[in-house]
Amino acid sequence: MSFISRGFRGKRRDTASSSRLPPGQYIVTDYPVLSAGPTPRIPLNEWTFVIEGEIDKPRSWNWEEFRKLPTEQVTKDIHCVTKWSKFDTGWTGVSMDKILEGVETAAEYTVQFSYGGYTTNLPLEDLTGGKAWVVYEFDGQPLHPEHGGPARMLVPHLYFWKSAKWIRGIRLVNEDEPGFWETNGYHNYGDPWREQRYWGD
C-alpha cells in the first residue's frame, strides 16, 4: 500500500515539474559546483562593485555601502547548460533595477566581469525589469566562495553561465562583446527554453 502511495506522489511531482523544466534538463537536489579556475577569496574590506563604461561617471560601492542598498529575497529555478536544473533556490541580494536606478546610458549591451577574470555578456534589457540581482546569500547563509561569494550575479531566466560568480562589476557597452564561453562555442544569448546551448542553436 505504501509503495503505491509513494508512486502516485512521485508521478504528480513529475507532472508538476515538467512545465518548469526546460528541454534537455534534469533536476538535481544538491548544488553542483562549476568552475573554470581557482576559487578567488575576496576579503570583504577589499571587495568593490562597479558600474562602468557608457555612463557619465562610474558608480561603485564597497561592501559596507553595497549592503546598505535595499535588498530583496527571491526564489528561482536555475538551469545550468551542463543540463542540471535546481528548483526553488533562495537568494538575498540587490536587484539590478535598484543598482541601475537613475543611470542614463545609450548602451544596449553589458559585460559582467569577475574577480578571477571571467566575463559574460548580455543585452542590458536582460538585466532590468526584475530579471537580475547581485546576490550575497543562498538559503539565508552568506554565499560560499565556491558558489561565487562574496557576491554573484543571478540572472535565472538564462543558462547559469550568464550569472557570473565573484562579480566585480558590469560594463555598459554600445557593441556586444561576447564573453569567456560565448567566444568559444557557447550561445551568445543562452535561453534554456529555446535550448540555446551552442553556436547555431
Add this chain to the structure above:
Amino acid sequence: MTVQQSDLKLDGNAIGGLLREIFTMEMTAAEGTCSSCGKVHAVGQVEVYMNAPGVVVRCPACGQVQMRIVKGGGRYWLDLSGIRCLEFSSE
C-alpha cells in the same frame, strides 16, 4: 585577493583522451609555451578544470588560460590562443 587552490583542479593527463580525439595522437608529452609568461610545460603538467561548461587549461606557472575546449552538438571548439607554440612529435 587571494586565490585558494580548488579541489576541482586536475592535471593535464585528465584530458589525454580528449586531446587524442582532436589531434588523433598522444598529446600529454607535447610541450606548450605559455603566451603570457613564456614558460614551457608538458601538457601532462598543466592545470585542468573540467567541472565547467567546457575544459579550461591553465598555465601551472602563471595561471593564465592556455586552452578552452568545448565539445557539444557534434562539434568541437578549440581556443589555443593562450599557447604561443605547441611542440609535439610527428612519430
